[in-house]
Structures are given as structure tokens and as C-alpha cells.
Amino acid sequence: MTDPFAFETVTAKFALPLLHTGQAGKEAFVNEAFSRTDALLHCAVEGERDEPAEEAAEGDVWLVGENPTGEWTGHPASLACRQNGAWLFLEPRDGLRVFDKASSQERLFFGIWRKASQFVEPLGGTTVDVQARAAITELMVSLQAVGILPSA
Incomplete structure (x- = not known):
């Protein structure tokens, strides 16, 4: 099925072949x-x-x-x-x-x-905000669970 022949009439999006009245085969x-x-x-x-x-x-x-x-x-x-x-x-x-x-x-x-790139949890920095990091990590896990971000 590697492009065996071209169909005369096809659908606009995915080139599904259309039938004609009285068509053989x-x-x-x-x-x-x-x-x-x-x-x-x-x-x-x-x-x-x-x-x-x-x-x-x-x-x-x-x-x-x-x-x-x-x-x-x-x-x-x-x-x-x-x-x-x-x-x-x-x-x-x-x-x-x-x-x-x-x-995944x-x-x-x-x-x-296109695909999302691997997400890296925030680490280091001069001011550590535990709640913000926990929220970002939870968001990352949720996006991975539904397939938007790749799994680690």
C-alpha cells in the first residue's frame, strides 16, 4: 500500500477515496x-x-x-x-x-x-520557597499524567 495508485476524487483532509456512480471495483x-x-x-x-x-x-x-x-x-x-x-x-x-x-x-x-521538552524541577537559588516548589512539582506530575509532558 505504498502509494499504489492515485484516486481521482478524494476527501480534502486525509485523501480518503470517494466512490462514483456505476464504478467497478x-x-x-x-x-x-x-x-x-x-x-x-x-x-x-x-x-x-x-x-x-x-x-x-x-x-x-x-x-x-x-x-x-x-x-x-x-x-x-x-x-x-x-x-x-x-x-x-x-x-x-x-x-x-x-x-x-x-x-509517553x-x-x-x-x-x-512538536512535543513538550523534559521538565526540570526547580532546585537551588538564594531563596527557597517550599510551597511554590511543591506546587510546581504537582503541576509537572499532573501534566505528565495526561501525556502533555514526557515522563521522567
Whole structure:
């Protein structure tokens, strides 16, 4: 499924193929639409990498890095989905969120894939405010729990 052919009419956001009246071979269009929808619903990625994962299982989704190689060449920043023994590539749209299982946090696409950086608890300084530090630490733990910040 690595871009086998182009569909004449597709949806605007994720290029889901549309059917035409009297069209032969409808199952190919419907199956392609289901494959793309399956990859995008409840989207969680295994992680980010530049080369295809040899150990990828059916249904696994990866973020393609900025310098893809092998079968992923030409698809930087795409979602690479393992479907029917081949790679299906989906181009992200601004505002798309996925959960990155490798870093245990959400990733957000706006031209590039973005993620929060590792948070460091405040230490040292000339004036120590125990309550403020406790509040910051509690906020950090809460943001990690919902996947906004990476886990330590």
C-alpha cells in the first residue's frame, strides 16, 4: 500500500477515496478508505524514526523522521502505518494530535511535529520557597499524567 495508485476524487483532509456512480471495483476504494480511517482513529504511534521498523506488526503506526530512508524515503514527517504487509503513508494536517508511546506524551503537528521538552524541577537559588516548589512539582506530575509532558 505504498502509494499504489492515485484516486481521482478524494476527501480534502486525509485523501480518503470517494466512490462514483456505476464504478467497478468499489471494494478497493472502500478498503483503502477503511485502512486510512483505521490508522487515524485513536491514533497512537510507536515512536519516531527515519527507517522502517523491521519488527513492525500489522496496525503499527510510526512518525517518519526528517531524513527517511528505505521504503520511507520521500515521506518525511508522515505517519507510516503497517497495513496488509506494506506501508501506508498519511500526510499530517495542522492540528493533528497523536500519542507517542515511546515518550509517553502527545505530539502535535503544525508544519512539524512538536512535543513538550523534559521538565526540570526547580532546585537551588538564594531563596527557597517550599510551597511554590511543591506546587510546581504537582503541576509537572499532573501534566505528565495526561501525556502533555514526557515522563521522567
